[in-house]
Amino acid sequence: MFVSTYRTFKFAWQSFFRNIWLSIATVIILVLTLFSITIVAGVNVIAEKAIESVQDKIDVSVYFKSNVEEKEILNVRYRLEELSQVKLVTYVSKEEALEKFKAKHSDNPVILESLDQLEENPLSATLIVKLIQLMIIRLSC
Numbered sequence: 001m002f003v004s005t006y007r008t009f010k011f012a013w014q015s016f017f018r019n020i021w022l023s024i025a026t027v028i029i030l031v032l033t034l035f036s037i038t039i040v041a042g043v044n045v046i047a048e049k050a051i052e053s054v055q056d057k058i059d060v061s062v063y064f065k066s067n068v069e070e071k072e073i074l075n076v077r078y079r080l081e082e083l084s085q086v087k088l089v090t091y092v093s094k095e096e097a098l099e100k101f102k103a104k105h106s107d108n109p110v111i112l113e114s115l116d117q118l119e120e121n122p123l124s125a126t127l128i129v130k131l132i133q134l135m136i137i138r139l140s141c
Contacts, residue, residue: 062127066094073125080129088130097123 016023064073073091080089092100098121105111115122 058131060129060131062129064125064127066124068125070125073127077127080127085132086129087132090128090130092126092128094121094123094125097121097126 062076070093077089077091080086098115101123102112102115
């Protein structure tokens with residue numbers, strides 16, 4: 001048994017060195033093939049992680065006109081929450097939106113002065129909708 005194994009390796013090495021250029025070309029092709037497969041698999045994993053990361057950060061903001069009553073906005077909120085594709089719906093009132101805007105721009109006195117000169121709140125109520133998966137949702141009112 002050891003003799004046949006020895007002869008197999010011996011003839012393999014002899015054939016390898018007799019056709020050295022063919023052997024080198026074959027080894028290079030195998031290395032390039034494995035390298036290509038590894039790169040494609042790596043790019044696939046990175047792309048999937050990037051898509052997951054982006055989907056977690058995407059939300060849809062629904063802005064309402066200033067003449068829409070809060071009751072109607074909450075009605076739309078409840079209808080959105082009933083949809084199976086929606087993960088979370090957050091209501092931001094006009095006052096909360098103004099407070100957040102002021103906090104975000106607290107280092108800019110020009111913007112704060114401009115807001116003080118306005119007689120009414122320029123911002124509107126908003127619904128922030130987080131989806132389970134990014135897709136188009138049609139809501140008929």
